[in-house]
Amino acid sequence: MESSGQSPGQSPVESQNTSRRESTTAGEATNDTQRASDYVALSVETLGVRLGDIPAVSERVGGDPANWRIREVGDGNLNLVFIVEGTQGAVVVKQALPYVRMVGESWRLPLYRAHYEYYALVRQARYAPGVAPEVFYFDKPQALIVMEYLYPHVILRRKLIKGERVAELGETLGRFCAQTAFRGSELSLPSPEKKADVGLFSGNVAIPAITESLVFTDPYYDAEMNHHTPELSAVVARLRGNVALKAKAQRMLMKFTANTETMLHGDLHSGSIMATDASVRIIDPEFSQYGPMAFDLGMAVANFLMAYFSQPAHRSADELAAYQRWILEVIAACLDSFDAEFQRLWQTERRGILFPQTLFEDQQHASDVACQALLDEIREDALAYCGIEMHRRVLSLAHNADFEEIIDTGLRARLETRNLLMGEALIVNAAAYTKTTALVALAETHNAGTCWH
Amino acid sequence: MESSGQSPGQSPVESQNTSRRESTTAGEATNDTQRASDYVALSVETLGVRLGDIPAVSERVGGDPANWRIREVGDGNLNLVFIVEGTQGAVVVKQALPYVRMVGESWRLPLYRAHYEYYALVRQARYAPGVAPEVFYFDKPQALIVMEYLYPHVILRRKLIKGERVAELGETLGRFCAQTAFRGSELSLPSPEKKADVGLFSGNVAIPAITESLVFTDPYYDAEMNHHTPELSAVVARLRGNVALKAKAQRMLMKFTANTETMLHGDLHSGSIMATDASVRIIDPEFSQYGPMAFDLGMAVANFLMAYFSQPAHRSADELAAYQRWILEVIAACLDSFDAEFQRLWQTERRGILFPQTLFEDQQHASDVACQALLDEIREDALAYCGIEMHRRVLSLAHNADFEEIIDTGLRARLETRNLLMGEALIVNAAAYTKTTALVALAETHNAGTCWH
Incomplete structure (x- = not known):
């Protein structure tokens, strides 16, 4: 749309x-x-x-x-x-x-x-x-x-390619992901309602099947519909030779197919976001399914990282550093707003069967440590999903305009390589980057283009 | 039955x-x-x-x-x-x-x-x-x-209280848990079939709700239907004061309610097993639901551990050590047979969308490390479920005859305390006991009765 x-x-x-x-x-x-x-x-x-x-x-x-x-x-x-x-x-x-x-x-x-x-x-x-x-x-x-009809909103991916800023972008997305994750789960919903909804959505088989193969599996073997920039052959071979990477991607697939924690958007990339300079709207949830709380957050961050790595092809030297810095700020705001909003809902709307007040507040025991432990798990899984999305958008069927519109395939491949290698680091070693500052530093290191070895 | x-x-x-x-x-x-x-x-x-x-x-x-x-x-x-x-x-x-x-x-x-x-x-x-x-x-x-009609089978719990042995008991249970876990999951089933089945089972709300409250939550607060041996008051207070324990139990509940990895038996205790000296049958899956692969295994092991800790009240001194040793061998056989059968099925029947051959064997990459990593996760979660079951059978509504038939409440409380404290160790520190030998050593330490502090 x-x-x-x-x-x-x-x-x-x-x-x-x-x-x-x-x-x-x-x-x-x-x-x-x-x-x-x-x-x-x-x-x-x-x-x-x-x-x-x-x-x-x-x-x-x-x-x-x-x-x-x-x-x-x-x-x-x-x-x-x-x-x-x-x-x-x-x-x-x-x-x-x-x-x-x-x-x-x-x-x-x-x-x-x-x-x-x-x-x-x-x-x-x-x-x-x-x-x-x-x-x-x-x-x-x-x-x-x-x-x-959303007007004068345009697809966010176009704005990111053009170098335009959107106020409160990361905050809005982080809050949206936290609110849908929390309020669609048994932290909030009555269990019979949530379980009936899982039953309703279980009728949707064909759409999750697309995500399952295109996102989690196709990038890591010679799948029929794959295509990638020719100069990437060496890095593609490296990724397919990384058995730990493939095993982790499949473990994340297993969580995606079998973990009905909450109702996902299911396809939360920058082409599913419409924005003006000051308004952010999220469209196209036809890939919605029950899945892990970490999934939408990881997808969203991945698409900002791809926008970030593609910028050298779209910006003049005098704009580049500041705009890339802004994208990293959006990522940090998205992740941190997710946590803040989730914590707020945990304290104010925790009415489901999970982590009930009877076990914590009613016994004069704070539950904020339990909330933080859950958020740490969500962050780590989100980073692994993020890395997988960064791979599939360059190696599988459906690519991003951020990279695809770079005509010079040599330049495109250099930028895509930065993106692929950061994705690899996130998938196999997500736990090392759960602090927002560590994630931002990892992006900056790969953006410097010195990680290919 | x-x-x-x-x-x-x-x-x-x-x-x-x-x-x-x-x-x-x-x-x-x-x-x-x-x-x-x-x-x-x-x-x-x-x-x-x-x-x-x-x-x-x-x-x-x-x-x-x-x-x-x-x-x-x-x-x-x-x-x-x-x-x-x-x-x-x-x-x-x-x-x-x-x-x-x-x-x-x-x-x-x-x-x-x-x-x-x-x-x-x-x-x-x-x-x-x-x-x-x-x-x-x-x-x-x-x-x-x-x-x-199963004859001359009797309920296994009765045999364990009487001190009778059953050939291949642990092996049969471990294999059953592995076969149902593997073959009911997307490691084996076609995804559309598995997802339709999740939809079918999502209609079962009332039965999982019983497990959710009685098993995971009621033991840790003053729930209306709870009852426990009076002499346990101090240890009950200790458990309810352990915030990390309660948080972990709730995290395991979250996995139980929202992780549809495979079709569970759902109530695999020694009252759901019938046996002769050489035949083992499993009955009563009315608590069946889609849930985590680790759940049935953890429940089964918990019930053997409760049989183990209750033995000093049921055996004469000359039989006690040998029979307790046999129960620990059953536990070890159950856990190790689960892994062995799961690995066998992984190599011979992995036809689902998860960890497909295209990513591993077809690229001359072994997948046994990925299998072992998954088994390690299953083992760790099984031990946490095990600890929770050991708690709820002593503190919540439905108790076990193993302990309940001990008339001397002072003796019963001493044995139940051993069981409760080992359960606590398993819940908060499952990762430390994933080696079968470490689990057996932990049981022996608690059985010595010196862990109450």
Whole structure:
């Protein structure tokens, strides 16, 4: 979902329809649309006719649907994404396609991923209000979500490539990750509700399977869809020859597949974040699943580190050092805000079955040491996930524009190598970098380009 | 399910009915009984009439149902258990009651636990053939399972109190735990099947909730249903004052509730094991859930340690040392057989998405170090679960006969104290005892009774 164009000019009002749907939480969301249940992909030509009689859409957009300005702006990986503008405002319409758009119809992908995106969006709105786009309408058989149009937000990855700053970026992300991690877990939720939700999300098999292979396994062998900058062959051979690295990556995969601690965003990279200079929003949770608390945090940090290492190709010498320094500050703020917010929620909202007050505060025993021990574990696992994400984005199927747009493959490979080697250090030796200062120092050392041996 | 009486005198033959049911795996098991769907508890008087026309039962028992010898032998905690004998043989009929029998109708407990027991039994038969009782018939609405009558097996706990030995006891348990842990995980199962099964088992909320509170939390505060030997007050105060202990127990609870690595038995104590001098069978998986690979192993070892510490009250001086030595050998065999069988399956049946051959053997890299690292983690967590089980069986609601039948409360408290203090050492410092010899030495030290300070 890339975004541009006019502001909708109104603050979105919750529709009756949406309110009712958002109350569906632990069971499968119902769909009471009167439309045909056979899936048909939308197009710019048909969207107005198909959605024009739905009040949650038509009242928000305004005017004759025949006159709506409709643009398809999907970034091409998986879905159709339309911006629909009328006399009153604008909405985004996102519809899943039954295959992976970037690969072709041969790679089938179930439409139900849109259902999990919807489930995730309504839960994120509860756990971390104001960060995910608001949902106005959901049509389950059509795998279609109508949601808030974010304007003038643009994809954060573009801003990082352009060298633009965003206020409170790390803080907002760290808080979002902490709030969703804590409030989606049995530290907070009643156990029956959390367990029913795990059951609901267990229906989502195809999407986690993509992450499982593309992220954790493909980088470390000659997988069919892999590609990488040719000059990286030596470092790729080094990584694949590192048995401890591969074993650790697989141990992290095991935690990812079998640890249902909390509801994840599941794909929290800088292409899933939209921002202005002062506003940060998080979109596209269609890879949502129950998983380890450390996962989203690690993914987010990895994408900042890749932005950091790619900067020498995007910045002039006079801007480079200051902008790279700012990215490291964002990383530090993200990690430290996660901990601070998690600790705050631990003290104020710990109402689940885990670490109950009966064992600690009610016996005049502080629980802050237990909280810190859990945060230390989360930090260490987050760094390992971070290193894995840094690898797969350079070696597996889906790459980042941060590196991919560097035309000079020699320069690209040099910068990617810094990124790969830091990733290796994080995966095999995460415990050494759990202090934020140690992590920042490691990034600076690799950025100096002297670590290749 | 306690067992005594005549042998059925025939080897049980798989019924059509059962075969069909056992093929139900990843979806919800169907129930095609023609009987009324309203639940009615069985009784000795009604059982023959209600089950006499079901071929899977009547052909196996034989004769006129009016002449069947029917005894109710449930041990009183949760269920009705009948032994039904006729002219051809015998079966066990187990039916869930809608409340906790040992507490009363005020503690409601859903009948669906019988469904999970059935699901677990058919999976255990596949993962570790010949250990769980064979299932002949399942009536879902009646929460009723007709299964193999084990004879002349008796509950292992009784044998341990009597000082009887069982050949290959530790080896059989260790292998069972390894086979169910490995084959129920994504090391072995196709991911879609495993994830669908996690979804199926996520419907079981009430039973895990019992374990969560009774095992992990109640021992460490003044929970309503707790009871303990009066002379233990000082050691109980010590444990509740150990904040690191409570934090670790809660961290293990978090892993228990949120780690769906494999399908557990869930209640693998010596009352869930039936044995002759040379045969070991494992019954009663109604607490089955997806959980950590370490859990069943830790529970089993804990129950042997409790048998070990209780022996001075049950043995004469001339038998004591040799029998205690034998129990320690069983523990060592259980732990070491778990590792050996897990390693064997790792090398021969690793067909899931975790630690795939593509990353190791196909690149001429051995994966045995990765296997050992995982086993080390499992061992450490198993010891922590072990320590927690050693605590809750002395401090929480459900106690063990090993200690409970010691009339002299002064002696009982001295032996329970040894058990509690070793449990404390295991919980807070599991990593120090991961070598089997270190664990055995720790048990011997505590058994000497000099650790109370």
